[in-house]
Amino acid sequence: MSIRGDHDAVIVGGGHNGLVSAAYLARAGLKVLVLERRHLVGGAAVTQEVFPGFRYSVASYVVSLLRPEIIRDLRLPEHGLDILPLESTLTPLPGGDSLARWSDPDQTRREIARWSPRDADAYADFSRCMYKLAWALKPLLSTVPPNPLRPGVRDAKTIRELARAVRGLDEADFERLFKLTTMSAADFLSEWFETGPLIATMSASGIIGTFAGPRTPGTAYVLLHHYLGEIDGVFRAWGFARGGNGAVSESIASAARSLGAEIRTSAPVEQVITSGGRARGVVLEGGEEIGARVVLSGLDPKRTFLQLLDQSDLPGEFVKSIQRFRIRGSSGKVNLALSELPRFTCLAGAGGSLTRTPGEAETLLRGAISISPSVDYLERAYDDAKYGRFSRRPFMDIVIPSMIDPTMAPPGKHVMSVFVQYAPFALDGGWNRVKRDAFGDAVIDTLAEFAPGLRDIILHRQVMTPLDMQQQMGLTEGNIFHGELTLQQLFLFRPVTGWANFRTPVRGYYQCGSGAHPGGGVCGAPGRLAALEVLRDLKVRRGRS
Amino acid sequence: MSNLPDRSGVSAALPTPLHSRTGPLCRTSNWRRWSGFLAADSYEPSHHREYHAVRAAAALFDISPLFKYRLTGPGARALADRMLTRDVTRLATGRVLYSPWCDARGKIRDDGTLQRLGEDDYRLTSAQPTLGWITDLARGLDVSVSDESEGTAALALQGPLSWKVLAAAGARAIGSPRYFGLTRAPLGGVETWISRTGYTGDLGYELWMPADGACAVWDTLIEAGRDFGIAPAGLAALDIARIEAALPLVHTDYVPAHEALIGAQRSSPFEMGLGWAVDLDKPAFVGKEALRAETGEPPRWRFCGIAIDWDSLERVFWRAGLPPLLPHGAVRSSAPLFHKSRQVGYASSRTWSPVLKSYIGLAHIEASHGPVGTNLEMQITVEHRPARVGVRVVKTPFFNPRRKRATPA
Known part of the structure; x- marks a missing residue:
C-alpha cells in the first residue's frame, strides 16, 4: 500500500x-x-447562529x-x-418559592436557613469537605493512570505520588471519599442535609450525562467530578465562555x-x-x-x-x-431564542415566603437555573427513562447566556440554553421528528409551570435529542x-x-x-x-x- | 432624597453628585474614600461581575472625585505647556492628551489628561489638588485658572460595548470620537463632554457634565445600557483593569514628588516608563533641565510588567500543604524582588488577571534587571512565612486589545 x-x-x-x-x-x-x-x-x-442574530452553544x-x-x-x-463567572444557582419551586445559592457565603447561609438553620451551617462544612477532596484528587486529573496489572517503574512512581496527594486527608475525609465513590448522590447528600430542594439540586450534579437516577449507587462520584473544576484557583467555580x-x-x-x-x-x-x-x-x-x-x-x-x-x-x-x-445517552438539549426575558414566578415577587428585589432577580437570571424541586421529581424523571420514555417532567439545567454575554442575542433579546435529562437514546420506538417535537413540548410545558408566558416569547426553538447529537456531533448514543x-x-x-x-x-x-x-x-x-x-x-x- | 449625606461642609467623606444613584445600588455599603468623597469599592458582594463588565460588556464608574481644573484665556496653552512634560502646543481643539508633570528636580508630581475644549479653553484632570501650584505657575500669563472639581461630575463608561450604550443613549448622531478625541452631545437633556479616554485599557469613554445634571446622564446610560449588560462598577474592578493595562496609580506605584520624604521615593518620568511623554525639544517646562541632564546618563530604574510563574507559586504553596491562594483583587502593598540574594526592586501593584489567567504585577526594577525576559524572584508570604516565587519581566500593557484604540461606528 x-x-x-x-x-x-x-x-x-x-x-x-x-x-x-x-x-x-x-x-x-x-x-x-x-x-x-x-x-x-x-x-x-460549538457555537452556531442557528437562528439569525441568536448564537447557541448548541x-x-x-x-x-x-x-x-x-x-x-x-x-x-x-x-x-x-x-465569565456563573455566580448563582436558582431552584424555582412549585407555588412560587425558590431556593438560591449565591456567590456570597453569608447570603447562601441565610437563604438555606429559611428551610433549615442546621443545613445552613452544614452547607459551609460540606463545601469545605468537597474542596479538600477536590484538592486531594486534583493530581489525578493530570496523571496518566498506572497499569495495576503490570506496574512498571513509572507506574510505581505514579502510585506513590498519588498516595502522597491524599496524605493530607484524615479518617473522616477518607470515609467520605469512599462513600462518594459508592453511594448514590441523594443518599450521600442526605447524610449532610435535610432540605429537600437543596438535596435535589445538589444531587442533580450527580446525574448529569449519566443514565442513572439520584438514588442510583455510584452517582455521588459524578457529584464530586463536578467539584473538580477550578477557575482562577477556585474549585467548583463554573463559568460561561464569552461567545x-x-x-x-x-x-x-x-x-x-x-x-x-x-x-x-x-x-x-x-x-x-x-x-x-x-x-x-x-x-x-x-x-x-x-x-x-x-x-x-x-x-x-x-x-x-x-x-x-x-x-x-x-x-x-x-x-x-x-x-x-x-455509553448510554441520557440527555437532550433545547436552545431557545426569546423576544424578552422569561418571567419566573419565583422572581416576580408573587407567592412564596420571600420577595426578591429586582436587583436580586436580575442577578439570579445571570446564574444557573435548575429545575430540580425534589429528589422524587428527579427520580420520577429517571423512571420514565428506565422504561424507554423521555421524562414527561424532566430535570433541567438552564442558563441564559445573553444575560452574561449580551452579544449572544440582538439587543434586548435573549438566548436560553436548556440541558434536559432524561432523554434516553434507546427511546421506545426510536427517535423521529414527531417524538423530537413532543420532547421539546414536554420541556417547554414543564418550564412554563415555573415561567408562565414562556411560550409567547419563543422566537425559535432548537431541540437536540441524543440521536441528533449522535448524528450531528458523532457522540455515540448521544x-x-x-x-x-x-x-x-x-x-x-x-x-x-x-x-x-x-x-x-x-x-x-x-x-x-x-x-x-x-x-x-x-x-x-x-x-x-x-x-x-x-x-x-x-x-x-x-x-x- | 432627604436621608442623603450633605454635599456641603467639611466632612472627610462627602457624597459625589451621583450619590443618590450609587448609594442605593451599593448593596454592600462597600465604600472607599477617594479624595474625600465616597466611592464604591464594589456594588455587589464581589467585584467579579463589575470587572467582567469592563472586559465583556460595559461598566459605568463614578469618577467625579478626580480634580478638574479649567484653564481659559490667551495664556491657557502656554500655562499647560509650561506645566506638562509633553508638547501641548500641537494639541488640536477636540483632542485630549495624557501627560505627567514634574517638580523642578524632574520628578513626577502627578499625571492626568488635558482636554482642549476650545481655542483658549482647556480642562486638566489630576489625581491630587493642584490649584495652588498651577496658579503659581500661571504668573505672568493671561490665563484664568478655576477649580471645577465639585461643579463638574464625571463618569467613565468602559468596555467593548460602551459605544453601543453611548449610541443608544443619544450619541449616535454625533458619532464616536476617535481615540483621545473629544466631542459634545446632549445625554438625558444634559450637555455632556465625551472624551474617548479611560483608565482600563479597553474601548471606553469619559463623560464630563455639570454636577446638577449628572444623575440624568447616569439614568440615561443605565437605561440605554440595559440591553448591553451595563454594570455600575467600583474601584476594585477598576484597579484590576488598570493593572492589566499597565497604567500607574499615584500613591501606589509612585509617590508624588512633593510628598516624598526621602529622595528614593521620587521617580522621574524616565524611571516610570513615561519617557515617551517627555518632550525636551519644547522651550521650557517645569523640570526640563533636570530631565535633560537625566538623559545623559543611563536610567537607574525601570517600571516594568512582571508575570508570576504559576508552577513556582504552586510549588511554594504545595510545600505548605495548600493550594495556591490567589489575591482576590488588586494588591496595593509592595513585594520585594530579588536577583539571587540581592534585592533589585519591588512590585508596587499586583493582581490575578481573570481575562489573562495570569498573576501579574507592576514593578520598579533596577535598570540592568529590567529587560523583558529577565527572570527574578518575588517574596510573598505563604502560611505566615516568607517564600520566593519566580517572576519574569514581560511586555506591557499586559492586556492590549485592538478595540482599545478603535473608533466604533
Missing part, C-alpha cells in the same frame, strides 16, 4: 480534545494534521473543568478564551494553528490504516489516504475501536470490553461524556483496564478523547495527556513551555 507519509501525527476528530492534542504535539515540533468531519471544529463544544454550554495548565501552556486567553462554548474550541484551534498544526474541516475519516499491528495513517471517505507516524482518535471508544479499526486488529477480549463500555463517569469506567478502568494510558493494542494508535482518563466535561486533560504520551513514545521533548 502506498500512502503519503508526510505527517508525524494525524488526529481524527477536531473536538476540543483533538485540538488540545494537536496543539501540544505541534508545540513539540511535530507536523500535525487534524481531520474534522464537520464544517466547523469543536465537536460538541450542545455543551458551560466551562469549569478545562484544565488551567492547558489554558496556560497554550496561552488560550491570547487566542480569545474569556471565561459560547464554541469559543473554547476556537481558541484551542487558533493556538494549535499558531503552533503550526494544520486543521482540515469537512474531512471525514473512514478508517485507520494499519499494517503489521501498527497504525500507518488514515483513509478519508472518498478514498484519500494520509500517512502518519502516529494516529490519535478523539472519538469515543466505540468509534475509536469498533468503527475506525478493522476488528481483526484487536484482541477479542479487548473488543468485548469496548462493547461492554457503557452520551455527552463519551461514556458514563461511573467508578467502573474511570481512571484505571477508562475505557478498559490496562489501556487507560491512552495507548491501544495497535501500536502508533492513541485515544485522546473524553472516553479516556479523566473523562468528559470540556476538560481537555485527555487530549493533553495523550499528546504527552505520544511525545514520550516518539522520544520528543515536550517543547517550549
